[in-house]
Amino acid sequence: xxxxxxxxxxxxxxxxxxxxxxxxxxxxxxxxxxxxxxxxxxxxxxxxxxxxxxxxxxxxxxxxxxxxxxxxxxxxxxxxxxxxxxxxxxxxxxxxxxxxxxxxxxxxxxxxxxxxxxxxxxxxxxxxxxxxxxxxxxxxxxxxxxxxxxxxxxxxxxxxxxxxxxxxxxxxxxxxxxxxxxxxxxxxxxxxxxxxxxxxxxxxxxxxxxxxxxxxxxxxxxxxxxxxxxxxxxxxxxxxxxxxxxxxxxxxxxxxxxxxxxxxxxxxxxxxxxxxxxxxxxxxxxxxxxxxxxxxxxxxxxxxxxxxxxxxxxxxxxxxxxxxxxxxxxxxxxxxxxxxxxxxxxxxxxxxxxxxxxxxxxxxxxxxxxxxxxxxxxxxxxxxxxxxxxxxxxxxxxxxxxxxxxxxxx
Amino acid sequence: xxxxxxxxxxxxxxxxxxxxxxxxxxxxxxxxxxxxxxxxxxxxxxxxxxxxxxxxxxxxxxxxxxxxxxxxxxxxxxxxxxxxxxxxxxxxxxxxxxxxxxxxxxxxxxxxxxxxxxxxxxxxxxxxxxxxxxxxxxxxxxxxxxxxxxxxxxxxxxxxxxxxxxxxxxxxxxxxxxxxxxxxxxxxxxxxxxxxxxxxxxxxxxxxxxxxxxxxxxxxxxxxxxxxxxxxxxxxxxxxxxxxxxxxxxxxxxxxxxxxxxxxxxxxxxxxxxxxxxxxxxxxxxxxxxxxxxxxxxxxxxxxxxxxxxxxxxxxxxxxxxxxxxxxxxxxxxxxxxxxxxxxxxxxxxxxxxxxxxxxxxxxxxxxxxxxxxxxxxxxxxxxxxxxxxxxxxxxxxxxxxxxxxxxxx
Numbered sequence: 001x002x003x004x005x006x007x008x009x010x011x012x013x014x015x016x017x018x019x020x021x022x023x024x025x026x027x028x029x030x031x032x033x034x035x036x037x038x039x040x041x042x043x044x045x046x047x048x049x050x051x052x053x054x055x056x057x058x059x060x061x062x063x064x065x066x067x068x069x070x071x072x073x074x075x076x077x078x079x080x081x082x083x084x085x086x087x088x089x090x091x092x093x094x095x096x097x098x099x100x101x102x103x104x105x106x107x108x109x110x111x112x113x114x115x116x117x118x119x120x121x122x123x124x125x126x127x128x129x130x131x132x133x134x135x136x137x138x139x140x141x142x143x144x145x146x147x148x149x150x151x152x153x154x155x156x157x158x159x160x161x162x163x164x165x166x167x168x169x170x171x172x173x174x175x176x177x178x179x180x181x182x183x184x185x186x187x188x189x190x191x192x193x194x195x196x197x198x199x200x201x202x203x204x205x206x207x208x209x210x211x212x213x214x215x216x217x218x219x220x221x222x223x224x225x226x227x228x229x230x231x232x233x234x235x236x237x238x239x240x241x242x243x244x245x246x247x248x249x250x251x252x253x254x255x256x257x258x259x260x261x262x263x264x265x266x267x268x269x270x271x272x273x274x275x276x277x278x279x280x281x282x283x284x285x286x287x288x289x290x291x292x293x294x295x296x297x298x299x300x301x302x303x304x305x306x307x308x309x310x311x312x313x314x315x316x317x318x319x320x321x322x323x324x325x326x327x328x329x330x331x332x333x334x335x336x337x338x339x340x341x342x343x344x345x346x347x348x349x350x351x352x353x354x355x356x357x358x359x360x361x362x363x364x365x366x367x368x369x370x371x372x373x374x375x376x377x378x379x380x381x382x383x384x385x386x387x388x389x390x391x392x393x394x395x396x397x398x399x400x401x402x403x404x405x406x407x408x409x410x
Numbered sequence: 411x412x413x414x415x416x417x418x419x420x421x422x423x424x425x426x427x428x429x430x431x432x433x434x435x436x437x438x439x440x441x442x443x444x445x446x447x448x449x450x451x452x453x454x455x456x457x458x459x460x461x462x463x464x465x466x467x468x469x470x471x472x473x474x475x476x477x478x479x480x481x482x483x484x485x486x487x488x489x490x491x492x493x494x495x496x497x498x499x500x501x502x503x504x505x506x507x508x509x510x511x512x513x514x515x516x517x518x519x520x521x522x523x524x525x526x527x528x529x530x531x532x533x534x535x536x537x538x539x540x541x542x543x544x545x546x547x548x549x550x551x552x553x554x555x556x557x558x559x560x561x562x563x564x565x566x567x568x569x570x571x572x573x574x575x576x577x578x579x580x581x582x583x584x585x586x587x588x589x590x591x592x593x594x595x596x597x598x599x600x601x602x603x604x605x606x607x608x609x610x611x612x613x614x615x616x617x618x619x620x621x622x623x624x625x626x627x628x629x630x631x632x633x634x635x636x637x638x639x640x641x642x643x644x645x646x647x648x649x650x651x652x653x654x655x656x657x658x659x660x661x662x663x664x665x666x667x668x669x670x671x672x673x674x675x676x677x678x679x680x681x682x683x684x685x686x687x688x689x690x691x692x693x694x695x696x697x698x699x700x701x702x703x704x705x706x707x708x709x710x711x712x713x714x715x716x717x718x719x720x721x722x723x724x725x726x727x728x729x730x731x732x733x734x735x736x737x738x739x740x741x742x743x744x745x746x747x748x749x750x751x752x753x754x755x756x757x758x759x760x761x762x763x764x765x766x767x768x769x770x771x772x773x774x775x776x777x778x779x780x781x782x783x784x785x786x787x788x789x790x791x792x793x794x795x796x797x798x799x800x801x802x803x804x805x806x807x808x809x810x811x812x813x814x815x816x817x818x819x820x
Binding site: 031033036038040043044046047051052055056058059060062063064065067068069070071077102103104105106107110114118131134135136138139140142143144146147148156228230236237238239240241254255256257258259260261263267268269270271272273284285286287288289290291292294364369371373374 | 441443446448450453454456457461462465466468469470472473474475477478479480481487512513514515516517519520524528541544545546548549550552553554556557558566638640646647648649650651664665666667668669670671673677678679680681682683694695696697698699700701702704774779781783784
C-alpha cells in the first residue's frame, strides 16, 4: 500500500503554510522513499544524501589509498571528533571543547554519571531520575552503582514531581529533556537552576532534543549532557553519541574510562595517564571513523538552518498534527499524551491506544512509519527539516483509514 | 618515489616459496595501492575489496530505503553483533556466545577489568601487568582504580618476569599477548595456567593476535579477552572492538556498563536491568552498524583460510624478513628486538635504530609504510593474507637504500 493522497483534498491553509516554509528547501537533501511517510526520524533519522559519497570517499580514498596516513594529513581522522564536536556545539549551546563525540550514548551516560558522582558534595547518595526515563539511563545508573559497591540509591519519581525531590540527599539529577514515550519536554533551565540551588549536579540526556529544537546548555548553566547521533541528527544507525562537560568542570571531572586517545600526547605512549585538554579526554578509544564521518556529513544539513526557524516550524507541524488527530480522537480510543502547551513538548506527538501495537503494524504496512512503545503508545516523530504540513494531513488521513478499518470487525 | 624493484633480482628461493603459497589468492581481495609496500596492517589493516559495496548497500538500501525497519527484517541490524561474533569466535577459539562485538577496545578493557576485579578472590588488590603494555590498557586500569576509590595497585613488571609476580596479592593479570613495540609473543596458555594456579584471573588483549595467528582462548581456559577490529582483522579505522568472557564466568560476571541493548528484552523497556543471555549483555548501547558492517564484510577474508596455514606463512615471511635484514644490520645500527624463536613472536618484526623516527619518515616517502614507535623502534607488520616473500625482499631493498643514503652526510 502507499501513502498517496489526492492532493486536491489538502486544506488550503496547510498548503499556504508550506508555501511560506523557510526550510522547505531542506527536504531535497534527504532520501525519503516515495512509498513511505516517515514519522520515525526520532528513532532513526533518514539518509542525508551527502552520506553515501562521503562513506565511499572515506573507504576508497582515505582508508583504501591513504591507509594509515589518513590519521594525519588531509583526512586527519585524529581530529574528526573535534570537527564533529564543533558542528554539534552550535546545536546544543556549547563551546566546541566542551563536547566529546564518540562511543554510544549509553557509554556516555556512564562517563557523565561517574564524573558527576565524584564531583557531587560528599555524603549525598541519591541519583534522582524520572521513573519513566529511557531504560538505558536507568540501567547505567544501576550498573555503575553496583560497580561502586551499591552505596547509591536510584530514586525514581514522576517527571512532573522532580523538583519536589531536590534535597540535600541528592547527588545527581539524571533526566532526559524530552520523554521518549510521551514527548513531554521538561524545563531544562528551570530544573537546572533548582538543582543547583539544592547543591545537585545535573546530567541531561538530549536524545530527543538536539537537532529537534535549539538547546542552550551553556546558557542554562548545565553541568553534563549526553546525546544520540542517530535520531534528529541523522547520523545513521548506531552513530556515535556525545558527551557535554561544562568548561568549569572539565579539569575537575575525573575520566573514569581513560584511554590512549584521550591522553595529552597520544603517541608519546607514556605509562602514566595525563588527560588531553578539553573534552577530548573523554574520547578514550580510537575514533569510530566510519560512523563519525557519516555523522559529520549529515550535520551539514544544519549549517544553513536557524534553530529558531526549526523550532517554529516544528511547533507549527506538531500543532497541525494534533489538531487533525483531534478529529480522529472523537471516534477512536486515542488519548493524546503529549502536552499541548508548546513549551512542554519536543518534536514528537504520542497517543495511547488500546491496540497500539496492532495499529502501528498496520500503519507500517501502509507506509506510515512511526513507533509503537510499550505498553500502549503510538509515537510519531515530526521533523522540521523534511516534513511539510501536507505530510501531517496525509499522515492523519492514513491513520484514520487504518483506525476506521481496524474497528470494523473482520 | 616508488617501491618497484627489478623482479629479476628477487632470489629464486623466495619466488619458489611464493609459487607454493597456499594463501596467494587472498592478496587480490585487498586494495593495495601500487605505489605502496604496506607493512602497517598491524596498525590499520587495508581495505578488503568487499567493503565499499557493503557500506553502500547499508547506507543506500538498508538505511536509506528500509529506514528503521532494518533493525529487524532482512538487514537485522539487531543481531549484527552476534553475526560478527560468530565469525570472530572461530579466529580466537571461542564459542559465539562468549564474544560481544562493539565499542572500542579501550571500553572493552574497562568492561573486562571491572568484571574480573569483581570475580577475583576477596582481599586481592593487585592488577599485575606488563610495564610496557599498550598505554590504553594501563590507563584503563588507572582510571578504573581511581573510580573504585584507589584501593588497587597497578603493578607493572617486565613481561619476561610476569610469572614470578603471580602471588596471593594479585587479583587480575592484564596482558597483551603480542607486545606492540617488540613483537614479543607471550605464552598465553602457560601464563593463564600459572595465573590460575595462583588464584589469579586473566585478561588477554589480543590486539596483535587475532587474525595474525590462531588463538585458542577456550583451549587455554582463558577468563577474559579483548581485541581490536582494525588491525589484522581489517575492519577499518576505528572498527568495533570485542570482548570475550569465558562461558563459565558469563552468569557471574557483573555488567559494569549496563545498557538497553544488553537487556534480556530490549523493547520491553523495563525499569529494571536484566541481562541478555550470553555475551550480548556486554553490548550496552546501540550497535555501530556502519563499523560493524565493514568489519563483518572484512572478516569474510578468513572464511576459506586455515589458521594453521596463516601461521605457517606468517612465520615464513617474518623469518625471511629477519634473515634479509640481518645483512643490513651488519652495516647499520639496527638492533633486532623481536624474538627469533617462532613461538615467541607474532606477525611483526621490530628494530631499534637511533634515528628510527627519521628513517621511518624517509621510508614512508618512498612508499614503504611501517610504524615508528617511541622512542627508537622501527615496526614492520607482516600479514600473511596479502604479503609475499617477494614483498619481504622489496621491503628490505628499500630499507637498505634509505639507510645507506641516510648515513651519507648531506
